[in-house]
Structure formats: C-alpha cells, structure tokens
Amino acid sequence: MQTKTPTFEFQLHIETQQYLAKSCRWLSVLSFILTFVIFVSIVINNPDKDIVFTSLSLTPITLISLFGLIHNFALSENLQVNNYKRFYAFIFALVLCWVLVCNLFLFQALSAQTTVESLIHLILISFVVALFPSRGLLIVPVLIIGAYLVIARVFFFSIDLFIPVIKMLSFFAVIISGQQVVEKWFRKAVFKDVENQRLVSELNQLALTDSLTKLSNRRHFDSMLNKEIQHSERTGLPLSIILMDIDYFKKLNDYLGHQRGDECLVELAKLLTKQIKRPRDVCARYGGEEFIVLLPETDLSGAIDVANNIKIQLSQMAFKHPDSLASEFVTLSQGVVQWHSGMTLERLVKHADDKLYEVKDSSRNNIAH
Template identity: 35%
Template sequence: MNSKPKSFDELLTQETHLYLCRSVKWTAYLSVFLLVAIFLATMLQKHHVLTLQDLLVLQMPTLCIALFGLAGILYRQPEQHRMGLVLAYLLVLEVAWIYFVIGHYWLTSTLSIQWEYSSLAAVDSVVDVLVFTFAISLYPLRGWLLVSVVPLLTVSMVTRLIEIPENPIFAVTKFICLFVIILTGQKVLLQWFRKAILRNAEKLQLLQQFKRMALIDGLTDLSNRRHFDEVLALEIKASERTGDPLSIILLDVDFFKRLNDSLGHGEGDRCLIRLGEVLRGVASRPRDLAARYGGEEFAIILPDTDLDGARHIAEQIRNGLKSAEIPHPDSMLGDYVTVSQGVSLWQPWLDANELLASADRLLYLSKSQGRDRFNCGVAKA
C-alpha cells in the first residue's frame, strides 16, 4: 500500500535497459539473416571471388557472437542482464562485423579482376545496413550510439577513398550526411522515448494516488475502514493456517462531541490527526495496522500478538496520549484527550464480525466503567 511509484529517472533507466535487451535480440537475428544472405549471394555468383573456406573464416566470428547473444537473451529474462554487459555485447558484435567487412573488402579487392568496384559495392551495402541497425539499437544512449556508428561510417568512407581516390568529395559528403541524419533522428526518437516514459510515470503516480484515496483516511493518514476490513480478513485466514495469535483493539475518543462543541470542528480534526500519529507510532511493526474505523473511533490489528502483548499496546496508547497532551477543555477526566479501549483476542472459530463485536463490547464496558481505560478479553461468539 505504501510502495512509492518509481520516479521518471528510475523508469527511464529501466525502460532503456529493457530496450537495449530487446535490441540485442533483434540485432542478433538480423546479423544471422544478413550473414545467410551474404553467403547465398556469394555462392550463387557464376564466378566466385571468394572460396567457401574464405567466406566461412570471415563469417564465423560474427555468427558465433550473434548466436551467443541470442542464446543469452532468450535463456534469461531482460531484468537479469546487466546494462554494461548488454552494451559490451553490442560493441563486440560490431567489432566482429567490422572484421568481416574489412576482411571481405581486402579479399575481394585483391582477387576481383573482372568487375570494377564490386568490392566497394559489397562494403557499402553491408555497412549501410549495419549503421542503421546499430543506430536504432543504441539510440537511447547518444554516446554509445556515436561509438558504434562512427567506426562503421569511417570504414565506408575509407574504402570509398581507396577505391575512388579521384573523387574524395562524395565519400566525405556521404559520411557527413549520414552522421547528421543519424544524430537528428536520434534526437527526435529520444524525445519521443522520454515523453512516453514521462507519461507512464505520471500515470503510475496517478494510480498510486487513486489507490491511496481508496485505502487511506484523508484526515489522519491511517488506513480507512475498507482497508481495515480487508486486512483483518486476510490476517484471520493467516492465523487459521499458522495457529499464530491475533488481537485487535477498538478505541474511542472520550467526550469527543464536547471537544467539538467547545473548540470547534477544526480543533476536533486536529485532535484526530494527533491521535493518528500516536497510533502510528505504537503500531510500528510491518504487519501492524492502525485505522480510522469511523468518526472518532479507531482500530488496530495486531498479528502474532497474544492478549498480554495487546494489553501492553493498549497501555502504550494511554501513555502516548498523556505525553501528547492534546487539549480537551470540556473533558470530565482532565485537561487532555483520553480514549477508552476494548482489546480482544481472536479464537479459531470466530469470523471478523464476531471478533469486532467482542472488541466493541469490551470498549463499551470501558466507557461504562468511567472511560480512560481498557478492558481485555478472549473473543466469544
């Protein structure tokens, strides 16, 4: 109930991590597909520039790394992968591709005699696909995107300058244009990405507020009656399974109407707020639950607590109120607010209504005996 929704920065980190994990998956798939396409295209040529052995030597590192990435990303959930390892894998995959591209270019440019610029065409085609593949894979992180894209663009530019040294302007222009296009596209996509996450963070905060409104009393910041009833039912079921004791306390502000009449409803509300603070401090264990039961009546659920333990809590409430010194000028018991309490221990054969009825009877017994006290007992049907 009190879990805090994730901030925008936390959601941004989480969604970036998930996106990069998905990028590993589809980048590895695309790498395998591209390697197969290159292999088939090479083997279907009438005049083989590369031998089967040469092609396998060039492709094997990239293929192994791609398959390793697929195996890792499919075997484990994205949340289990560290961001650093994911980024390192993508860069290792790119290095393998650069090895393939440079090796392919060197072998084809050395062996190719019949077709001018055939090696350049192969390099350009593969590099262009890889540039946009890694740019899309790493667009949430501009620094890593540049680390991946610039080497590929450089390989393309250098091979073009080697093949066509008499026309360097086109090679440099292509480098600059692709670089600017990728940077511009990354900026636009990142803005959409961040806006989508911001909207998601706002929705989560809104849902948290709605949930809080449904379960929390707006004045005292304690649980409301609805939440109290739900938790009590769950704790009874838990005690039925485990046999652990379960106690509840019902308490009521003594002469609360007189306080409202003498000081006004504003002071009455402030009294309830301060009482809520006292109860929150007493019901401090993780499973303890303090709730505003209705009006000036409050309730506390004490799991794994026997009657002696509940009696100790009731005494702590009395002492806490004495220390709080909440003014009550029209009380018949003194100058400060007091409460009457009914403490009841659950029995295995009782439901929530019967347990509450037992605590209520003990509460009214405390009132009839003069207030500012508590009565304890084992619940009875």
C-alpha cells in the same frame, strides 16, 4: 500503505534499459541470420573458396551473436545508476565483428563493393533503430561503421576522399537530428506513463486512505483484516485487534471547536503510526473518533502491551481536554481481542466493540480484554 510513484528520471532510465536490452537481443538475432546467409552465399557462389577460412572469419560474429541471444542485459545492474557499460561493450564488439565480415568480402573479391555497401547500410539502419534512446551509444556504431565505409570507398573502391566524407557527415547529421526528434517522443511517452501511474496511485490512496489522518480507512482495514484472518486460518498463528475510542470526543468538539477536534485526531494518528511499526501492522480510522489496530502474529498478551504503550504515550502527549470527565487530557478507551479459529471479521470486530463499550460504560481511559 503509501505506494511511491517512480520519478520521471528513474522511469526513463528503466524504460531505456528495457528497450536497449531488447534491442541488443534483436541485433543478435539479425546478426546471426545475416551471418548464416553470408556463409551460405559464399559457399554456393564461390565453391572453390576455402570453407575453413570462411568459417573462421565468421566465427567471431557468430559467437557474439549467440552471446547476445542468451545474455540477459536487463539483470545484475543497479537501475538507479545511469550505467550502460554492458551495452557499450556488446555493441562495440558487434561492430568490430561486422567490420571483419566486410573485410572478408572485400578480400575475397574486390567486386563485392555493392554487397559490402548494402550490408553496411542495413547494419547502420538497424543500429540506429535499436539504439535511439541513448545518443552516446548510438554514436559509437555510426562513427565506426561510417568511418570504415569511407576508408573502404577510398582504398578499396578508389573513390576520391571528398565525396565519401561529405556523405558520412551528412548521414551523421541526419541521424543525430532524427535521434533528437525521436528521443523527445520517447521522453514524452515515458513522462505520460509516469503521470498516469501518479494519478492511479493518488486515486488508490484516496480510495484506501482517510483524508484527515492519512491512516487507512475502514474499507482498507477490513480488506487487510480478511487477508490476515485467512493467513491465520492456514498457519494457526495468533491475530489480535485493538478498537479504541477517544473519551468524550463530542465534548471536546463542543468546547474547543471542530478544528481543535481535528487536530486531536491527527495527533493521535501520528502517535499510532509511531507505535505500530511492523510492516504488516495496520492502523486505521474506523469511524468518527474510533481507531482500530491490526496486529498479525500477536497474541492477546502482546496486543495488551501495545494498548498500554499507546495509553502511556497518549498521556505523555498531554493533549488538553477541558471538558473531559475522565482526565484533564485526552484519553482513550480500548477493547483488545484475539482472533480464534472460525471467527469471522464481523464477529471479531463485534467482540472488540463489546469490550470497548465495557470500558466506556464503566471507567473510561482503560483497557478491556
């Protein structure tokens, strides 16, 4: 019944994956809209231009945008491995397609300097916002598009090399510094979320677990038993429980002390945990020295076998009980019952309790069914 809280690194990876997956789809939407606007703008403002050439030039960015819209980047990846290959491949392809689009503008009209620079700035800002959780992934479009802008300013706009390079380096430095700041915020947010999950998990464990034995407590057991009764009602499959009580436990506490009594409870809990291994089986501390076992899809015969195994394993453990009237070692009295259709939780547990007291009143260290 233990629920594991994800580690910070694992949760950070999950959150980064989810953010980048959404970002890639968002960039695809933006690219598709911009492509449509560019196509309409070219057709309206330059009706004499070759529409076929324009359409073919915009085809790559259109296709990669459609791919990003329909592709689920969050699936088919081992989330325990920091592997962002699919994001790198998509972003690299998207950047190259935007470089082709900018070239389309420049080759159609050298007067498109303002349009190209505005488009590149918009794309750069979009990539920065979309990819900030991964510095390596962020650097790819910034370097490629920044370098392209430098080349365009030098060869197409006839600007000296010095100024474009300084602008690009300054912009790159600002982007990296900003990314570091935002990444710290992102990591703190994830860390806070992990801590909240851990606290909630611990509170749930405290509410459902016996603090001494670490087994389920009575509240959790009753909840699980109710669910299994409903399941058996629907399916007709058998269901059994074993209610057990440590023989002369009060004498053990009085003779050896409460610390030794607590050790006995803990050791018995470990024994039960080893014996009851199926995922839906539940072991619980039901009272002071009472334990109870839930065995779904198990008939009376199977439950008796489990009870006998517990009895044998306990005898092999040989936990000393100097003041027991049943044995020199700690023993159990066990009541085993099978659920029948229409039987409520209260009736089932009461039936097991009656069987348990049959053993306690007669022989101890035995099983009644």
